Amino acid sequence: MPSAHLRNVLFIMCDQLRFDHLGCNGHPYLRTRNIDWLASRGVNFRNAFVQSGVCGPSRMSFYTGRYASSHGATWNSVPLPIGELTLGEYLHDSGRMLALAGKTHWRADTAAMRRLSIEGDSALGRMLGAGGFVEIDRYDGHVEPGKESGYADYLRAHGYDSANPWNDFVTSALDEHGERVSGHRLRNIHLPARIAKEHSETAYITDTAIDFLNARGDEPWALHLSYIKPHWPYIAPAPYHAMYTLDQCLPVSRHPDELAHQHPVLAAYRQQEENINFMRDEVIAQVRPRYTGLVQEIDDQLGRLWETMEKLGRWKDTLVIFTSDHGDFLGDHWLGEKEHFYDTVQRVPYLLYDPDPAADARRGTREERFVEAIDTVPTVLEALGLLRREERVEGCSLLPLTRGDAPEAWRDAVFSELDYTFRPARLILGRGPNECKAWMVRTAEWKYVYWLDYPPQLFDLRNDAHEFFDLGSVPQFASTRAVLHDRLCEWFARQKRRTTLDYQQVQARTGTDKKEGIFYGVW
């Protein structure tokens, strides 16, 4: 139900932030008091899962409300097909806009734009080129910010004198000889970044958001505030680089059995450089304190944003979502980075603050029911009273959960996907470009992973919460696997493939052949 109270949307995303790296989610040392405060005012969804453990496809699911094999952008750098619609475009269609500060990992379908003669510098071309967002300031954080960001100029204006201050200052440090060393090399990240914390990318992006809120005043707005941290490069500005000691970090979660009984695809992944490195204790000891510090930095910056919200009176009329596109292994399961189907990567923080008085009864509660990333679009659409776009959107609004009027039958499983075509693992395994796929179905009790042409994985989450023991080939669990495999098949079957007619058009055309002058089988 749309809310008379709700006029604005603040959709905050972190990149690569694990579920367990927040105070409100049980981290014993991290002091995320601002994020925790949001949890105390909203609902903390404890079982929120992404649709893919990789930035690109996960974000496209957040932005389209569709599973990765529905939207088609199955990995980083794969353009979202031009026929797919995003939250920004839905808002645009309703005379609103979705502003962007930070990262989207968006790649425009330039081949389709050429095919359809859409000029990149036309209004339409700019909208498609930005995935429906109005880019206040965009940068993805892998390489230096481009023209779509003011960060480089900002840095130069603040005395970071360089043609590429991102590279030379933000992601660099000085070693003991005063030499510049790269924060992209894990060996260097115990050093502080060459940037004052007030000028870090996390501070800058927060400034951008604060400026935007101030500028909008009482005009309605929707903003995607999308931090590029705690994603690599893990180098942090002082004091965050040294704020947490290793013994204040979560311990690494791995078991020798995981190496003794490796799934073939995981074995291939473990031959990739990042995983070879993250198997080393030295690397874990180097990265975890910095990763934890970077989360702290985000929380500190959010404190400034909360002050602006308070000052402007925005808590009374703003829906706030706080989440992440996926987690980070940090050495868990003898892996670094992400992609695979462990909860470490697939489960993310998801806090939802709903300003409507109907949500008062559930403020500060924890919600165990399953949430998927694809629920974000329908939640925002419902909050703003816009069309539900059911012919495309595969998620469901979470507002019934904040307002306590959810149906008894909520989803009892979540789904995620991986396309590992672009990874060295494919070449190691000698696979073709359409053969590198896997899907996860996860219930409260089980996690089943279907690997095309390889044995499945199965984890008993009740008895093996850490997911150390793969039961994918253990004969006694054959019937469990079969049931979960069928669930996956049904999930394939329910995906929304017919998107070119909306449900009103579908209803209007059902059983109406005769009305349209089409007679058959009439005696």
Added chain:
Amino acid sequence: MPSAHLRNVLFIMCDQLRFDHLGCNGHPYLRTRNIDWLASRGVNFRNAFVQSGVCGPSRMSFYTGRYASSHGATWNSVPLPIGELTLGEYLHDSGRMLALAGKTHWRADTAAMRRLSIEGDSALGRMLGAGGFVEIDRYDGHVEPGKESGYADYLRAHGYDSANPWNDFVTSALDEHGERVSGHRLRNIHLPARIAKEHSETAYITDTAIDFLNARGDEPWALHLSYIKPHWPYIAPAPYHAMYTLDQCLPVSRHPDELAHQHPVLAAYRQQEENINFMRDEVIAQVRPRYTGLVQEIDDQLGRLWETMEKLGRWKDTLVIFTSDHGDFLGDHWLGEKEHFYDTVQRVPYLLYDPDPAADARRGTREERFVEAIDTVPTVLEALGLLRREERVEGCSLLPLTRGDAPEAWRDAVFSELDYTFRPARLILGRGPNECKAWMVRTAEWKYVYWLDYPPQLFDLRNDAHEFFDLGSVPQFASTRAVLHDRLCEWFARQKRRTTLDYQQVQARTGTDKKEGIFYGVW
């Protein structure tokens, strides 16, 4: 392998022509000597199956080389999404064109065209509006031909004086009182249409093709010659309306057990008017002779086209495909029309004439290996030496089968789909717009149909070739069903969802993060 001998493509499609209604496929009375002659010069694929038993989705699979749930046009009148590419557009991209004479059932994605500011009357808009075809003359045969066809003017010029000669003459007859009666009503189709056979739609469309071939002379061409017959309205011009007696028609194939043990969705379909009527012997007796006559008419007209091919010397350099978009129950299985997963509807004629001398050894042979409609696009692309578009195309070229160099491991199953959302059956069953789906996997031995939320169907094709006895709920076949269900799940998994990068781009981007300046997990 492209052929130096092959310059032209003639892709002939009939509408609703059953596999068994050709002399070369065993019909005991039908004298399809021209089609049979083509079979004697090419390869007769005896196990060719469509991707859906309905015009629209089946044709879109023929035209895109993709399964219906990949291309998204899941039923009639559902526009093909603008991001999907068709054979016509592939040829257009290569500086060629795919001409059209007749039916396509194409619906443009006008919502997407509006969204992307594509004017319908621009060159691009016309191309998209016609599905990549260059429409010499198009009409779909349901209602009167529109401006895209010259047929109405042609009729008026030949003395059929009417604002709507299609309705008043081609699909009408005169009853015993001299009153005009409609050929859309089955009670009237024992009467001849009010049109000389030289002016029938089948003759007119053949004229169009002949004129096109003559006009092209020795310039290369590709033509989709797409007859609207023997699809309803079943009214035929003299002498075809009375050429075959009922005892020269194939007997109806149905069994009381099919009504005694009805699948719930089939039971709902059998409450629809066309099926209520086609259960009656009177209707079958009325329709079958006319349907048979209409096939004869097509064959007779093809004789004229063959003469033109001969005269122009086109047999030496033209690939010829003869097929149909699906069959027609004609009362079989207590059903009329199409849609369902019986071979009557799903199995179609598929003749392939390959002019290359490498195909000489297999001329006049029958081929039992499975063909799918989606093989048409890759066959044509290979024949013309064009890019294979593997990132999208899900079928495979049939030229290895005409030239005798096919791999030993050919496909051992075919797949089809149904979206019955638009049918009265959905309302009878009280289902929503994304809940009316079914899928078929058919091997040489078994046919398995997965109905979303309903029991499956299973037929033992070796012991029940007529598909009378549904084993979908018989306990002893549970393991057979499980195996076939898994095949279907694997088929879902292999569908091509990542279409925005071609395979060259995919290869170029595999394992190249560092080259692109993206460093992670590096010590």
